[in-house]
């Protein structure tokens with residue numbers, strides 16, 4: 001594939017210049033729909049699957065389908081995450097794409113590596129992002145790697161561990177109470193100083209920077225390759241703006257068109273608000289705002305409105321949106337940790353709770369090949385999402401004291 005030459009509207013295919021990520025598609029806005037743009041590449045020969053080499057050992061081995069070459073990448077070795085098997089979610093063995101193994105312990109590194117590489121290549125003076133957590137941490141790390149300043153606008157309730165993580169990379173983290181205010185400030189800085197925005201920065205929400213979203217196509221390439229080019233029946237992931245959902249759909253769609261794989265997996269959006277579920281049940285293009293009475297403990301995916309790009313990815317993959325309650329997430333999170341040795345961020349547990357529910361309703365059938373995306377590590381929200389930092393009882397250095405403590409504190413009697 002050759003270098004990208006333009007952006008185009010996901011909804012109406014109107015063509016825009018490559019630097020137009022700071023605006024909404026005018027035609028779609030006039031229809032009352034806020035649609036993100038996506039990177040367009042000039043038509044080129046169908047790539048040969050055999051051309052893939054195993055070097056470098058990162059998502060940049062797919063650089064012929066990304067906006068830049070591996071040689072120009074700001075990279076920390078992201079991607080190429082393992083696929084492991086877990087049981088216990090009402091379906092039998094389930095395959096898990098473990099994105100907590102990425103350099104900043106979340107899937108957002110896929111977006112950040114491409115976005116920051118692009119920013120560096122165009123000479124942007126700084127990286128800027130509006131983020132409650134993982135996207136900010138990833139932007140901060142890759143900005144540090146690129147030698148660029150990074151400004152993260154977050155909010156007061158952001159998870160403590162992630163804010164510390166952002167600061168550790170030298171990012172300048174500021175809390176701005178309201179989302180709309182964060183976006184207004186960011187828009188002004190983008191317009192006046194040319195800061196490169198990796199996140200959404202104007203509303204109604206459309207999703208993140210389309211250049212960065214290209215990085216999520218590699219999730220699809222990796223899943224297909226790890227499945228022997230025989231893609232799963234289902235791919236399930238927690239959804240906020242639907243950046244990864246759309247990027248994965250685009251990656252699978254490319255491979256179907258190239259003849260690399262025989263089918264598009266059905267994509268499942270595990271959400272908190274119900275906005276995408278309402279959109280899938282109705283006819284309107286734009287997912288509605290669905291208010292909640294209280295904040296979810298899954299802060300990373302706690303938005304009240306889905307995006308057009310997420311809705312489009314679901315419609316075009318015969319997909320499903322499923323709305324989950326905090327209790328579902330806590331149950332799935334604890335089951336994963338104690339039953340499978342996987343400590344996940346509470347938001348990430350949504351994908352597993354979705355498998356449980358969809359299997360119980362016989363939507364996911366026994367024998368279906370299911371891949372769940374584990375988006376981030378449990379270390380991210382310890383102490384925030386109802387997981388109190390857990391101490392350990394003191395014992396004296398003798399077996400009697402140890403056995404007593406095991407019995408009293410852990411109900412483990414030898």
Ligand SMILES: Cc1ncc(COP(=O)(O)O)c(C=O)c1O
Pocket residue numbers: 106133134135238239240241242243244245300301345347348375376
């Ligand atoms: C852990 C985690 N999972 C899932 C998501 C959903 O991201 P998106 O739908 O925007 O790709 C986020 C977003 O912040 C996240 O932090």
Ligand SMILES: [Zn+2]
Pocket residue numbers: 009010011012013014025026027028029035
């Ligand atoms: Zn449009």
